[in-house]
Amino acid sequence: MSVRILALVGSLRAGSHNRQLAEAAAKLAPEGAEVVLFEGLADVPFYNEDIDVEGSVPAPAAALREAAQAADAFLLFSPEYNGTMPAVLKNAIDWLSRPYGAGAFGGKPVAVIGTAFGQYGGVWAQDDTRKSVGIAGGKVIEDIKLSIPGSLTRFAETHPVDDAEVAAQLTEVVARLHGTATEAAAA
Ligand SMILES: Cc1cc2nc3c(=O)[nH]c(=O)nc-3n(C[C@H](O)[C@H](O)[C@H](O)COP(=O)(O)O)c2cc1C
Numbered sequence: 001m002s003v004r005i006l007a008l009v010g011s012l013r014a015g016s017h018n019r020q021l022a023e024a025a026a027k028l029a030p031e032g033a034e035v036v037l038f039e040g041l042a043d044v045p046f047y048n049e050d051i052d053v054e055g056s057v058p059a060p061a062a063a064l065r066e067a068a069q070a071a072d073a074f075l076l077f078s079p080e081y082n083g084t085m086p087a088v089l090k091n092a093i094d095w096l097s098r099p100y101g102a103g104a105f106g107g108k109p110v111a112v113i114g115t116a117f118g119q120y121g122g123v124w125a126q127d128d129t130r131k132s133v134g135i136a137g138g139k140v141i142e143d144i145k146l147s148i149p150g151s152l153t154r155f156a157e158t159h160p161v162d163d164a165e166v167a168a169q170l171t172e173v174v175a176r177l178h179g180t181a182t183e184a185a186a187a
Contacts, residue, residue, distance in 0.1 A: 003033045003181045005174070006071035010078040010089030010114070010125075012042045017115050017151040017160070018077040021170065024161035025075060028171045033178040035075060038067050038092075047094035061095050068096050068104030073181035074138060075174070078114040078129045079151070080122035085129045093129075097136035109180045110138035113146035113173055115155070121147030141180055144173055 007022040026035040043060035051058060078085045097103045112129045116122030126147055134140040146169050148154065160166045
């Protein structure tokens with residue numbers, strides 16, 4: 001079975017180091033797994049029940065839901081904004097949490113990792129993301145944790161895929177997520 005892992009990145013900036021982590025994860029995915037980066041988060045409107053109407057859901061939100069439906073697992077990348085996850089990531093989680101009880105996370109495995117400039121690497125943001133995505137219907141793998149501090153300096157010259165320590169950590173994260181998704185599909 002080929003496992004499709006949807007990557008959602010909580011930073012929209014072109015030079016995002018979290019985006020680079022996602023790119024690295026895609027390159028390091030083992031055979032039988034692919035990490036697909038969802039590109040459209042900037043266009044997804046703020047969640048609003050008035051526009052979440054069957055048949056007329058805004059196209060960017062519908063595309064997010066379709067990508068999530070097609071995924072076997074999720075890998076979320078969060079920097080930290082003022083002690084928690086950026087709004088763009090929370091907004092994606094909110095769209096994927098509805099319809100209530102039938103959202104696209106659908107009990108599929110989810111891992112949350114990321115990098116931030118602070119000395120803890122955004123651990124509050126990633127913990128909050130785990131809490132939220134679990135409530136939204138994902139099966140969070142709580143013990144997959146990777147919070148890389150000092151993003152702006154550590155990755156100033158070096159892409160994460162070329163950082164041997166980070167590449168090894170990412171390889172393990174993707175392999176564990178792949179393994180969990182494979183087991184879940186077989187159960
Ligand atoms: C609005 C804002 C709030 C931030 N708050 C935090 C914070 O609470 N903790 C932290 O470690 N870094 C904080 N930072 C710095 C980010 O961790 C840093 O910019 C990070 O590299 C952003 O991720 P990216 O490279 O994927 O864009 C903040 C940055 C911004 C723009």
